[in-house]
Amino acid sequence: MPEENENNKIILSEEDRQALESASTTKEQLTYLYQNFEPVLNRDDTLKGVDVDENGIRDDIDDFINALIIPENERGYYQQSSRHLQTVFDHDYAGGTEINTEIALANAMAYGSVINCLIQLNLDWDDATGSRRMIDALILNTKLRSQHYAYYNKALDGSGIEGAEPTGDDCE
Structure with missing residues (x-):
């Protein structure tokens, strides 16, 4: 049972640590954290939340x-992926203009380095992408954020995106 805290942070008990250490995948750890610490998620009425x-x-x-019990380079991958998704909130795509499509496309192409980092680290593809999608869902946890992301996707509709060649140094 997670310890109660007053500053809306994840504070792991020894029981929590043991549960995380016994999980066989990062996605299982995230599931545990969500089930036990969901109330700490920011649900304010801003796109970006608090940073x-x-x-x-x-x-x-x-x-x-x-809170994940994973190697630091893997943690870096999830941080890089989360940082990238946050950049979607830097532009308003709702207008459906050509510039919206260009900005969305540039943002989507920049995601290539996140994929290349996953490959560079030789992470388990299914676990890493499943965990990343789960973190994405935590980020897009309000109607405003989900709606904004939908406009971003609509701006990309029909766009072809070519993956960037790995550089061997794609992890931030």
Whole structure:
């Protein structure tokens, strides 16, 4: 049972640590964290939420990623992926203009480095992509954020995206 806390942070008990260590995948760890710490998720009426340390990752999402018992390079992959998704909130795609499509396409192409990082680290594809999708769902946890992401996807509709060649240094 998670310890109660007053600053809306994930504070792991010894029981929590043991549960995370016994999970066979990162996705299982995330599932455990969500089931036990879901109330810490930011649900304010802003697109970006709170990022006090200004590292490009919403603080509550950072807490979920930092609570994972995984190697630091793998943690870096999830941080990089989360940072990338947050950049979708930097532009308003609702107008459906050509510039919206160009900006969305540039953002989508930048995601290639996240995929290349996953490959570079030789992470289990199914677990890493499933875990990333779960973190994405935690980020898009309000109607406003989901709607904004839908406009972003609509701006990409019909666009072909060519993956970037790995550089061997794609992880941030």
